Amino acid sequence: MNIQPGQLPLKSLKLTNSLSSTTTTSHREDSESSEENASGAEKTNKALVPVRATAGRLRRGGALPQPRQQPIVVPNQVAAMPIVMTGFVTLVPHTVLDAIALTNCLMIVQCTEPLEIFVGIETPNRYVVHDMFLRPMLYCNERSNIFSRECCGSGRNFTMEIRDLFGAELMKCYRDNPCFSCTDYLGTQFQGQQIGLMKRECCSENFQLLGAGCNQPLLIRSPCCPSCGGTQIFPVLTYTGIKVGEIVRLYPGFLQEAFTDADTYLVHFPADLPPILKLLLISSVFLIDFTFFEND
Structure with missing residues (x-):
């Protein structure tokens, strides 16, 4: 069975009585965890939407460019640093x-x-x-x-x-x-x-x-x-x-x-x-x- 991410598996009607209790318990745990993940994702999306709308909105009056599966390949003439440059101040990790x-x-x-x-x-x-x-x-x-x-x-x-x-x-x-x-x-x-x-x-x-x-x-x-x-x-x-x-x-x-x-x-x-x-x-x-x- 092809189960999509976030989709709960369907209960089989051919399960025996001995396995029915364990399967229902596992389904309840899976459903509770999936509901918690979904609620957390919804909260994160709701928190990010106003930030993106106020900070980055609107090139040509539309939405931001959509992310791609493959990166844009741009020729880069400098593959590695030709010299060593040191002595810079230490930055705060981010x-x-x-x-x-x-x-x-x-x-x-x-x-x-x-x-x-x-x-x-x-x-x-x-x-x-x-x-x-x-x-x-x-x-x-x-x-x-x-x-x-x-x-x-x-x-x-x-x-x-x-x-x-x-x-x-x-x-x-x-x-x-x-x-x-x-x-x-x-x-x-x-x-x-x-x-x-x-x-x-x-x-x-x-x-x-x-x-x-x-x-x-x-x-x-x-x-x-x-x-x-x-x-x-x-x-x-x-x-x-x-x-x-x-x-x-x-x-x-x-x-x-x-x-x-x-x-x-x-x-x-x-x-x-x-x-x-x-x-x-x-x-x-x-x-x-x-x-x-x-x-x-």
Whole structure:
């Protein structure tokens, strides 16, 4: 008999009287355990639904991408770390770190804002970080006031709150006073601990990424004309010029690029890259997006 998960087996009418008592007892125990599991699953689903609805909703006004059985295969030019980078601060253990440690590519999708499209009022940006199975891992929400969004545009100060699937705050990125400073800064905190800093000089198109505890910065090199449209690649290099990853802004298509500023990014890195650098590469996507692609 093909019994589906969660389905109780049917009682056989040919059982003897001696076995009937034992089978009914086992059925009662199975039914009670299945009811407890079902009630626990329903409580978990009810707890996660409002979190997902408020934190990650609505790319193109619809639901989030559905998870896949097979991962999306994306060519990665860097299979392993070519050099050893040590000295980083120790991070607090978390399940997200364990998930990121097992992958070499992440997808960051910016949510489309219907109010921004039809009315033209700049609204806070929202992003969803997926793995290659299109399973959501992190929800990112911008915190800024309407005056800075309308007056400063892409050069505004903001705080990016990054939360896990259960709505708990995991990371926080903050852009520090770009309107009155020649250097653009983006600091990143992991559970209240400062883990790195990203900066861009006023006369430079490239970004420097420095992890806390290590004196070997990474260089994120910008393409020749990143704001011209199309797919743009930002290589991630060590201080000696060795490539250890890349950030790819995918071309969204003519209509979406003409009417929205929502983009999709792929972050490639070696699987054995230190976890702190993987987190910093995720946060660096926000500054790249605000610098080159926010005013599309």
